[in-house]
Amino acid sequence: MTRFGFPSRLSFYFFILLIFIVGIVLILQRHWVYDVPLLYGETKTIWSIEAKVEFMAEDKPVKVSMARPPNQEGFTVLKEAAASPGYGLHFLDGDRPQAQWSIRNANGKQTLFYRAEVLVNEQEQAETIKAPKVPYVTLPQPFDKTADAILADVYSASSDNFSFTRELLSRFEFEKENQQISLLRNHYNESLPVLITKMLHKANIPASIIYGLELEDGRRRQSLVPMLRVWNGDDHQLFFYPSDSFSEYSTHADKPFLLWQKVASPIIEVTGGTQSDIHFSMIKREESTYANISQTLSSQYDFMNFSIHSLPIEEQAMFKTILLIPIGALIVCILRIFIGIRTSGTFMPVLIALAFIQTSLITGLVGFILVVTAGLFIRSYLSKLNLLLVARITAVIISVIAIISLFSVLAFKLGLTEGLKITFFPMIILSWTIERMSILWEEEGGKEVMIQGGGSLLTAVLVYWAMNDPWIRHLTFNFIGIQFIVLSCILLIGSYTGYRVLELFRFKALSK
C-alpha cells in the first residue's frame, strides 16, 4: 500500500476526522461566541450597504458631501462608518443627512467609502416631510403646449394630487403610441423623471425627484434609482417612474427599496475634484438578536473571528457566491462517484448553475438549450472549413456572443425581458461546451451527446437548487466551518471504492 508513497489508510481517516472536527468547532464557536444563529429564519434581516465614491483630485483642497440614508418607513439605520485615509470626516444630520469629507490637499484618483448597516424594521413609521415650494416652470415650445394639453386632459380624469400623478404616469407608461406623449418622450428620453416632475410643477403640484437604492443580495456596482415623491397637503407618496426602452426606472416588487435621501438634493457634491462617481454594493445578513447587531462583527479583528465579514462589502458579496461553489462541487462529486452520471466537462455544471442563479431556472434552461443548439449548428458548419482548433473555438466564442445578442434583441422585441438575462452565461465555457459536444457528436453520435448534455443539465439543476437554498446560503456565508466539513466529505467520497449506481445496470448481464 505504501509502495508509491501512499499514506496509510488510518492516518488518512484520522486527517479527515480532524478536518471534520475543526469544522464543527468553528461552527459552534461562531454560534456560541458571536451568537450567529444556526437556523435560518429566526432572525432579523440587516442590509450592509457600501457606497464607493471615486473622483480625480486636482491638487488643491477637497470637500466632498454625500447624502446619507435616513431612517424611513420599514428601515432603521443602525450603524454608519466611513473609511478614507487622511480625510477629515463629519456626519451632518437634519433634513439633509450628509457625510462630509475634507482634506487640505489631494491629487490623483481618490476613493472614499461609506458603509451603513440598515435593519429591516416594520415598526419604523413614515415621517412627515414638509412639501417644498412649487417653482414656476415653462418648457420650450412646442413641448410646453403639448404638456399643457396632456395636463388638462389628466386633470379632468383625476380627483386629487395622487390620482393626478398616477394618471399622468400611466399615460407615459402605456400610451407610448399617443402622439403628444411620444413627442415628449422622444425629446426627453434620457431625462423622463425631470420632465414628469416639471409637468407636475406646471400643474402646481409639489413634487420632487428622490433617489433610492434597490436592495438585492450580493449585488455590486449598483446605481441609485430615481423615484417621484408627490405631496397632497401634508401627505406624501412615492411613485415609480414609468420605464422606457433606454433605462429602467421602475423597480421590482420583490426587492426592497431604500431611499438614500430625505428630501431632494444632490447625492454627491465634490469641490476640488472632477469626474466624481458613486456606486453601491450590498449584502444581506441574518442576525439573531438586537444586542448582537449593535456589536457588529466587522469591527472585531481578533484572530478567532476569522471571517469574511471583516472584508469590504464588495468583496463579501463576491465571497457569498464563491463560498457556495464547494457545495456545488460536492454535489458533482456525489453524482459522479456514487451515481456515475456523465457530464460534459467535470465542473461545467457548477458554472452553468451559477449562471442559473443570475437568470432564474427556467429562463436559464431555455437559454442554455437554445444557445447550445444554435451553437452546434454553427459549429457543424465550421468543422467543414477545416480550421485549426484555437481559431475554431474563437470562432465559436464569437458565434455564441452573436447568438446571445440575437436572442436578447428578439426576446426584448417580443416583450420578454427575462430573455435579456442569458447574457449571464459564461461565454468561454459555453463555447468549449459546444466544441466538446460537437466533437462528441462526430465521434460517438448524437446519443452520447444527449447522455452527457442531459447529465450536465441534470447536475446543473440539482446544483442550482442546492446553491439557491436559503438554508445553505445562510450556513455557507455565516459559518466558514462548513467549508471544512465539505472538504472532509469530499476527501471521504474520494476514497470510496464501492460500485456506482449506474454500474448496477451496466453489469446486469453478469447476474446470470
Place this chain on the structure above:
Amino acid sequence: MIYPWILKQRGILGMNKRNIDYISRYNPRRLYPLVDDKLQSKLLAEEANIPVPELITTLKSQHDVAYLKNKLEGCSGFAIKPAKGSGGKGIMVLSRVDEQHFSKSSGQVVGLQDLQRHASNILAGLYSLGGAPDVAIIERLIEFNPLFKSFSHEGVPDIRVIIFKGFPVMAMMRLATRDSDGKANLHQGAIGVGLDIATGKPLHAVQHGKSILTHPDTGQALSELKVDHWQELLTLAASCYEMSGLGYLGADIVLDNTRGPMLLELNARPGLSIQVANGVGLLHRLKPIEKIDRSILNRDAAARVAFAQDAFASDSLIEDRI
C-alpha cells in the same frame, strides 16, 4: 439491475475501485506519457524487441503535410493515426487506389486533399486529450488473417489483454460491426468476445451489454472463432509489463498473417467491459496475484504466462454451452 453484493460476490471490478486500488496504486503517473503517446510506446516496443506494425513515417508539423504524397511513395496500404488519440479516435485505414486517391476499408474513396486535411487536424490536436498539439503516425497496414474476414465488419479485429503485475489476467477479442461503424469500441456497439486465457478459445460474447452467439452483420457463429499463436500472443502481452513498468495495463494486440502477433497500443486505464465479455469479474483474478509471493513474481514473461494459464483456465467455453 444487479445488487451490489452480487456484483461483489462475482468479483466485478467497479470504476471507483479500479481508479483507486489499481490504476493509481500500480501505475506511477510519470509513466503515463509512454503509453499515452503511441509514437513513444512504439519506439519503446521496438527497443524491447516487441513486434509492432511497421512505421512508415511521422508528420510532426503542418509543414510536413505538404510532403505527404512523397512520403507515401510506393506504399500500398497504411493507417494514419494520432499519437495521443484515445479510444480509436482519428484512426483512418486506407489502401491505395492511384497516385491521388485512396480507399477506406468501407470502400469510400478519399482524395489526397482529404487525407492532408485529416493529417492537419491530427497535428492541430483535434483527437488528442485536451486538444494538445499532436503528431500523426503512418504505419503499414496489418495483413489480417482471411479467417477473421467473416468475424469483423470492416475493421481489423484486435485482442485486448489485461496485464496485472506482468500476468495476463483476462483477454477479449473486439470485433467491429456495422453498428460500431467499423470501430472496435464496445460502447460504440462492437462485439466483445471473452477469450479463455488457457487456450484462446471464445468463452462468451456480448454486444450492447447483451449476450450474442452470432455476428449480427455476417451471421458467423462466434463459437468458431479461433485465435492462432495464442501462447506467443500472451507472452508478448506479458512482456509489456517490463517494457512499460505499469502494473495495471491493457495491451491491444493484432494478428498479422505473416508476422504473427503485434502490439498495437498500450492503455494505462483499460475499461471494465472486458468483464462483461468474459462473464467473469476481474477481482477474482487480481486479488490472487496481489497475494502471490516474490519467487513467482520475479519469473520471466513465459513463466508468468504459464502460471496465469494454469490459474485462470476456464471450464465453460462458448461451444460447450450450445
